[in-house]
Amino acid sequence: MATATKTKTTLKPLEDRVVILPNKAETKTASGIYLPEGAQEKPLMGKVVAAGPGKLTDDGNRAPLGVKKGDIVVYGQYAGSEVELDGVSHMICRESELLGVVEK
Numbered sequence: 167m168a169t170a171t172k173t174k175t176t177l178k179p180l181e182d183r184v185v186i187l188p189n190k191a192e193t194k195t196a197s198g199i200y201l202p203e204g205a206q207e208k209p210l211m212g213k214v215v216a217a218g219p220g221k222l223t224d225d226g227n228r229a230p231l232g233v234k235k236g237d238i239v240v241y242g243q244y245a246g247s248e249v250e251l252d253g254v255s256h257m258i259c260r261e262s263e264l265l266g267v268v269e270k
Contacts, residue, residue, distance in 0.1 A: 175251045179258060182221040184233060186212040186241065186257040211240050211268065212257060221261075231261050238268040 179185050189211050214237045220228040233239060246259025 177216060177251060179216055179218040181218050182231060182261045183218045183258055184214050184261060185216040186239060187215050188212040188255065188257055210243060211238060213238055233261065233264065233267060240265045240268065
């Protein structure tokens with residue numbers, strides 16, 4: 167009898183790109199009103215799950231990224247590209263499209 171094993175897909179970003187797992191969209195307002203899916207705003211924050219090696223400079227060296235795996239970042243509304251890995255939506259964007267890193 168053959169058994170199916172679920173494999174986890176990994177994505178290694180190139181150059182100065184980062185892979186972000188977006189936060190879940192708010193389904194309820196602060197006052198407790200539930201929002202329909204069409205009225206929910208696209209989340210603009212997420213956790214970096216993978217980062218590329220950095221951009222190659224003109225002199226042949228790699229410029230290190232300012233973010234690392236595990237950082238919580240804020241990105242623009244139209245930044246990056248959405249991809250789906252193992253049924254989970256992720257964002258891939260360049261480091262220059264990130265607006266900031268959330269520090270606690």
